[in-house]
Amino acid sequence: xxxxxxxxxxxxxxxxxVLGEVSWFCCGTAWGPCSSxxxxxxxxCNSGNMQHAWPNTSDACWSITRPDRCGDSLSxxxxxxxxxxxxxxxxxxxxxAIADCGPQTDLFCGERSCCGSTCASNRLIDLTPAAYSKIxxxxxxxxxxxxxxx
Amino acid sequence: MTSRRNMLKSAVLxxxxxxxxxxxxxxxxxxxxxxxxxxxxEPGTPDPDFAEGRIRxxxxxxxLVLGSNMVFHNIRVVDGTSLWKLGPVGFEQAQPGDGLYARxxxxxxxxxxxxxxxxxxxxxxxxxxxxxxxxxxxxHNGKEILCHVVPGRSVAVxxxxxxxxxLSSLRVSQHVQILGAWRPGTNEVDIxxxxxxx
Numbered sequence: 399x400x401x402x403x404x405x406x407x408x409x410x411x412x413x414x415x416v417l418g419e420v421s422w423f424c425c426g427t428a429w430g431p432c433s434s435x436x437x438x439x440x441x442x443c444n445s446g447n448m449q450h451a452w453p454n455t456s457d458a459c460w461s462i463t464r465p466d467r468c469g470d471s472l473s474x475x476x477x478x479x480x481x482x483x484x485x486x487x488x489x490x491x492x493x494x495a496i497a498d499c500g501p502q503t504d505l506f507c508g509e510r511s512c513c514g515s516t517c518a519s520n521r522l523i524d525l526t527p528a529a530y531s532k533i534x535x536x537x538x539x540x541x542x543x544x545x546x547x548x
Numbered sequence: 549m550t551s552r553r554n555m556l557k558s559a560v561l562x563x564x565x566x567x568x569x570x571x572x573x574x575x576x577x578x579x580x581x582x583x584x585x586x587x588x589x590e591p592g593t594p595d596p597d598f599a600e601g602r603i604r605x606x607x608x609x610x611x612l613v614l615g616s617n618m619v620f621h622n623i624r625v626v627d628g629t630s631l632w633k634l635g636p637v638g639f640e641q642a643q644p645g646d647g648l649y650a651r652x653x654x655x656x657x658x659x660x661x662x663x664x665x666x667x668x669x670x671x672x673x674x675x676x677x678x679x680x681x682x683x684x685x686x687x688h689n690g691k692e693i694l695c696h697v698v699p700g701r702s703v704a705v706x707x708x709x710x711x712x713x714x715l716s717s718l719r720v721s722q723h724v725q726i727l728g729a730w731r732p733g734t735n736e737v738d739i740x741x742x743x744x745x746x
Contacts, residue, residue: 424670424671426616426617427616429616433616442592448590480591493588502723527649528649529595531666532595536649536666536669537666539671539725540705540725
């Protein structure tokens with residue numbers, strides 16, 4: 399009789415939309431502290447494009463971001479893959495394509511953002527300024543959100 | 549919410565838009581403003597309703613901006629435009645040399661009628677190398693950014709706790725995110741918000 403092998407649970411974003419925190423980052427040619435940022439892991443990232451960073455674009459990326467250390471197991475998604483991010487504060491959403499590796503989730507483990515009684519924990523996605531400003535003011539800096547595949 | 553976009557278009561097309569810091573359309577900083585329906589942009593591509601760059605000159609109510617990709621933008625500030633520079637400000641605070649991001653409605657003539665303009669805004673992550681009474685020395689991708697505490701303006705947000713003007717609980721080597729306003733031509737930033745995970 400075959401014995402069943404223990405298996406890791408599937409990544410949470412394969413089970414449906416996932417809640418997390420969303421922030422924004424600059425990339426591509428830019429001014430100020432962003433001027434040396436570069437075009438990201440995919441080589442296509444620009445602040446004015448509808449793009450985002452995802453913590454699991456490759457083994458090398460995962461070894462840096464480590465969302466699993468915060469209890470979040472996210473699926474491998476590579477350059478160009480599309481996610482839909484919905485701000486829980488406004489209900490506005492934006493669809494973007496992966497252009498970089500990030501955010502570095504494990505450095506902010508346990509962090510929580512709320513809109514009233516609606517909260518989400520851990521940084522799971524970073525949007526470019528063009529994308530973030532579609533769903534929230536850049537001056538908010540960090541927001542709870544829902545992420546799903548587009 | 550489409551009315552906001554239509555009102556911006558109307559304001560520009562009518563040519564009668566004045567220059568004010570506050571908005572006659574309500575607070576554009578409100579979360580609700582970002583629920584506005586606008587055309588979906590192909591993921592991965594540039595958004596025509598968004599602009600980035602540095603102000604080269606200002607003529608009347610128009611910012612002439614050179615994008616970092618060397619594309620020029622004419623950004624029109626109208627009655628409904630909100631401007632941010634470490635906080636909500638009036639149009640007179642926009643200066644040549646300032647960096648900016650702007651979102652609005654692209655007009656047929658290529659002018660961007662601005663809903664929001666964020667001047668010198670940066671949102672950077674790093675670890676704190678040193679703390680003095682009025683400065684944080686941030687290591688951002690191996691480069692030091694000098695972050696100034698601005699009395700009456702700078703706040704810290706520790707996870708989901710309310711924002712606090714008390715930054716004394718920040719520690720050297722801690723990872724933080726700093727939202728602030730860049731001082732053009734320097735590696736210095738005025739702090740609006742320090743986000744700390746704990």
